[in-house]
Amino acid sequence: EVLDAEVGEINAVLPLHDFRCTNLGDSHVLATDQIECYGGRVNRSSIWHRTDTGWVMDFHQGTPTENGWSRAGPV
Template sequence: MPIELPTEQLLRDLEMRLLDPDFRRDTSAVLELLTDEFLEIGTRGRHYDLVSIVKEMSRGRSQPVVVEDFEVRELYPTVMLCTYRTIGATGRAVYRSSVWVKRRGRWQMSFHQGTPIPDPWSSTS
């Protein structure tokens, strides 16, 4: 089912906020965008719940990334799947997927996963 552009743009904007290193250090702002039952599976396979991801974000270790191929799919009228690729300053590429749910009129991320993209020129790929 096609997604209305305003919803797609809104979710892209929310994702961009959560990728912004300055925004990530603002615990109260981050908490507004994540559900209480939030779960993340990081690029190294580590699981994070709401408390642990907020703590990790507040440490300020993240760097700016370039976002490519951003897409939104409707799973249900109040549930959206965002997929995209990020490329960090080191050239490391990661496929990302996020599930957003709309509750009480606002969108919040419920799940996020980052999957490293193997370097095609690496002998270990």
């Protein structure tokens, strides 16, 4: 179901809640936060690495909370 979802804009509301960065080594960090999206909350995590020109995202995941979301609206 998730892999078949259409790619498109996500209706997320700033600010990010509980934003944290955890050092994973010399050039990698894990960034975690929570956003409000479609009337619910989503826990997100991203792994980033530093290059000579800036930061590059290697991985990203969003997981709906108990009262999470879908593109059609709240679950």
